[in-house]
Amino acid sequence: MSALIVAALALAALTGLLIVLTRDPKRQIFALAANGLALGALFFVLQAPDVALSEIAVNTAVTPLLFVAAMAAVAINEMRR
């Protein structure tokens, strides 16, 4: 197991932990995106570039955007009442 893999694993674990420790949902969304990036790097280091691509696109780009949109929708609805 090379140092690169160890570093990528540690980074994935660290960013995963940070998602849980972040309590503000808005910050949590960005923590989730960072974790997706770290996981993408891990998959790439483990020689699975196609999985890394879908991981980054889904977990770093699309899912956070859906969460942001959902939170905005909730905020707009709250204000209307």
Next chain:
Amino acid sequence: MTAPWRLVLLAAALIVLVPSVWHVAAALPPFGHPSAQYGPAINAILPAARHVTNMVAAVNFDVRGFDTLGEECMLVCAVTGAVVLLRGARGERDEARAGHVPGRAVLARSDATVLVCRITATLTLLFGVYMALHGTVTPGGGFQGGVVAASSFMLLYLGEGYRAWRRIIRGRAMDALEGGGAFLFAVAAAVPLVIGRPALTNVLPFGQLKDLFSGGLMVVVNFCIFLSVTGSFGLLLLEFMEETRSPAEDSVPDEADR
């Protein structure tokens, strides 16, 4: 439950779990040395049998292509379900005006943002198409290409703003991409049945190894998945964005409002 009791529970769980997990983990094959024979077998057989170099695509679209057809149906069902849920509460009417959280400042978009977003959105879309087209040759494929292409729609939104974005990304076009891709996939799966072969049999000429259009039916299936995934993710983005738009006067109220 109070904090000390939680710690007691944690300690009890650790006492039980740590030795057993350690026991199992110690018996695992060493890291980076998988004992499964499937991967080496695929690597040995498929380049000659199917004339492709991306073994992941070969497994997904040919060896277990029927599973992929099921997964494709699952994706279509999931996205359709999400769209029905969201549109059901909101009504079909769409209004091209961005919603905005009251009390939050709306800053004008800088020219640099618009320019960078236009350039990167174009490049991202091209990269998605490229990745999908080369699905049988290099890592990537229809799903990855589709998701990357759909993420270019987000860059468009970032650069153009809600109103222009709605004019570019049409809901009907996304519907057609999603359903059309899945339909073409099903047709491609059914064509071999017509000539009396099992479904998804690779009946097309395989082409040359390392060539762009190698892999026969895989090229078609790969592109169908690209269309469908692009449409699915585009539709999801569109529906979630629609949730934030300003409500029309006669929009259907939420259940809780009645």
